[in-house]
Amino acid sequence: MPLIPRRLRAALLATASATLVAATLPSPMPLGIGDSLFPTLGNPGYDVLSYDIGFTYHGNNRKPLDAVTTIDARTTEPLDRINLDFTRGTVRSVAVNGLRADFAVTGEDLVVEPLGTLPAGVPLRITVRHTSDPRGDQDSGGWLRTSDGLAMANQADAAHRVFPSNDHPSDKAYFTFRVTAPKDLTVVANGLPAGTVRHGASTTWTYRTEHPMATELAQVSIGHSTVRKRTGPHGLPVRDVVPAADAARLEPWLKKTPGQLEWMERQVGRYPFETYGLLVADTETGFELETQTLTLFERTLFTNKAYPQWYVDSLMVHELAHHWFGDSVSPQAWSDLWLSEGHASWYEARYAAEHAKKSLVNRMRDAYTQSDGWRAVGGPPARPSAPSPGQKISLFRPVVYDGSALVLYALRQEIGKSAFGRLERRWVRKHRDSTATTADFVRLASEIAGRDLTAFFDGWLYGEKTPPMPGHPDWHSTQPAGHR
Incomplete structure (x- = not known):
């Protein structure tokens, strides 16, 4: 047998070793971080620091976009596999720290195999070239096709x-978002603009966030839009993105935003982000959504005269309030959703009471009457039932809206308005740009009240039955027939 050159022999040994390692690794499988409501969501082993996402839109909202997603992260434990959440697109290639990596798609996970095990505590850059497909069931979320x-x-x-x-x-x-689209379209995304570049028949628009953001709050708008600019409190840039044909018609609504910002700042402190505005989309969703710095609203909310003015105003404040509760202070787990939706519903109700004489007490009494029924159907506020299979949005049910605002009303009754106001301001200041849990809220409320409120919260957040309302012994709750 002829001798094998030393360099070639080393390469063959490395290849054989890599093959052996690959053979001993388990088959790719979806992972999760253990969220009780979404068990396969999220991935262990790394902490994402930033996303740089490039989309190329070819002018047809029923065709896939070309995309490149670069993720900068840091490993938190040794990794021989990297799981990413991804579906509804075709993966063309993956690189890890500049080296091409093998990958497999299983369930709704993209499983990447780097060259060798990555130790804990090292930088990690993952570059995925893929498509992003707007086709499919719009009710399941992701891209929304609008009229333009x-x-x-x-x-x-x-x-x-x-x-x-x-x-x-x-x-x-x-x-960071870098979106290339036909030059006659306008692109807006979370954060502030960081430049545009024209090249032939296309324009690339770049936007960057100045604060960290949860993935569920990402927003990119592409369409024949007008961007209306104005100034909010403390010189805050406010920009609204609306269908060009509706700009004048929507102006009476849009000009309300600075005043609503001022009202929210009086309640809980300074607005926590670099900009704010409304994205009014000509599409049917059945909901509005607090995407960070650029809230998504359906066009029909403002153009359908069946909606009373006070109702639309209060929904605008609901989504604005989320920028403190849900966006800046995000839920650590999806079972902490009540902290987000309960607070947004609370300030929605407060605004309607102050500006449209819609009684807060009456709304809370109505919620109390229905609370046992809501708990029977959807679980208590901080232990909600899992969403229905194939209907993830069913997690957003009455018990996490007015059923959770009712908890805040009960707390204010228990500790007094002054202490409650201090709690709200301290909460958003302490956990700004971060995540927080129900236990964190209970701990802070107890500290400000000067007494342990664990038993109080146990009943209100986890009980099958709604506890007695402090200050209102005459209030009663009922369950629907068939529930015990």
């Missing part, structure tokens, strides 16, 4: 239908 382009609705678990990610609110990161 696209927008996003990624809550609760749909960002990975648009781009590869660690798709769980516990792993917030900074975002």
